[in-house]
Amino acid sequence: NDGYHVLITDTDSHRVLKVYSPTKENVWQYGETRVMGSSEGRLGHPRSAVQTPDKTILITDQYSGRVIEVDEYQQILWSFGGWDSGMNPLNAPYYAMKTKEGNVLITDWSNHYIIEVNPNGEIVWQYGTLKNPGSAPHQLMYPERAVRLDNGHTLVVDTRNHRILE
Numbered sequence: 001n002d003g004y005h006v007l008i009t010d011t012d013s014h015r016v017l018k019v020y021s022p023t024k025e026n027v028w029q030y031g032e033t034r035v036m037g038s039s040e041g042r043l044g045h046p047r048s049a050v051q052t053p054d055k056t057i058l059i060t061d062q063y064s065g066r067v068i069e070v071d072e073y074q075q076i077l078w079s080f081g082g083w084d085s086g087m088n089p090l091n092a093p094y095y096a097m098k099t100k101e102g103n104v105l106i107t108d109w110s111n112h113y114i115i116e117v118n119p120n121g122e123i124v125w126q127y128g129t130l131k132n133p134g135s136a137p138h139q140l141m142y143p144e145r146a147v148r149l150d151n152g153h154t155l156v157v158d159t160r161n162h163r164i165l166e
Contacts, residue, residue, distance in 0.1 A: 004020060004021055004022060005018050005019065005020055005021065005027070006018070006019050006021050007049045007050070007051060007057065008049075009046050009047060009048055009049045009059075010031075010046075011045055011046060011047060011062075012045070013031075013033050013034050014031050014032070014033070014034060014035060014036045014037075014042065014043045014044060014045065014046065015029055015030065015031030015032070015033055015043060015046070016029065016030045016031060016043070016046055016049040016057065016059055017029050018057075028072065030043065030049075030057070030059065030070055030074055031043035031046065036063065037064075038061070038063075038064035038066070038082060038083065038084060040076055041074060043059065043061050043064065044061055044062065044063030044064040045061070045062040045063040045064075046059050046060060046061050046062065047060045047061075047062045047093065047094045047095065048060045048094065048095045048096065050095075050096065050097050050098075052069070052098045053098065054098075055072070056069050056070060056071050056077060057069070057070050057071075058096045058097065058098065058104065059096075060093040060094055060095055060096050060106070060107075061082075061093070062092050062093060062094065062109075064081075064082055064083060065081050065082060065083050065088045065090045065091055065092070065093070066079055066080060066081040066082035066083075066088075066090060066093070067079065067080045067081060067090070067093050067096045067104060067106055069104075078104075078119065080104065080106070080117050080121055081093065089111075089115070089123065090106065090108050090111065091108055091109075091110045091111045091131075092108060092109040092110040092111070093106055093107065093108050093109070094107045094108070094109040094143075094144050094145065095107040095144065095145040095146065097147060097148065099116065099148045100148075102118075102119060103116050103117060103118050103119070103124060104116070104117050105146055105147075105148050105154070106146075107143050107144060107145050107146045107156075108143075109142050109143065109144060110142070111128075111130055111131055112128050112129065112130070112131060112132060112133040112134075112139070112140045112141060112142065112143065113126055113127065113128030113129065113130055113140060113143070114126065114127045114128055114140070114143060114146040114154065114156060127140070127146075127154065127156065128140040128143065133160070135161045140156065140158045140161065141158060141159070141160035141161045142158075142159045142160040143156055143157060143158050143159060144157050144159045145157045149166075153166050154166070
């Protein structure tokens with residue numbers, strides 16, 4: 001982030017905006033305003049947008065059950081999940097971030113888990129039990145965000161359990 005641009009996830013309008021904060025001008029948009037979809041250039045209820053160190057943008061597209069990485073020209077460079085891909089490991093992704101290793105850490109709210117996916121689309125780490133919410137060890141209940149810390153640990157906001165885990 002350059003300190004001048006802000007990413008805004010406009011969930012109900014199915015778009016992500018990049019706004020130049022000094023003038024409040026919209027300088028970039030992904031998704032067609034108020035048009036829901038999962039084809040290229042469209043989003044279905046995006047939950048988060050994060051700029052990566054490579055200046056691309058990771059978008060969690062909740063209703064489409066996918067995470068996409070797009071460039072400044074709105075081209076999809078990488079994607080994971082999606083209902084069009086057949087068996088979808090994502091149900092309601094809420095947040096995604098790139099790790100130092102170049103993997104993507106994905107928080108899936110209604111699957112009740114956090115997964116780490118490598119660039120080839122392979123799940124290399126998981127916390128939480130797929131579709132099995134709870135408060136026991138290795139269980140989550142509607143997590144909203146997971147962040148990989150500099151020390152390699154993962155911080156998880158486990159919403160319905162009213163706790164933060166590391």
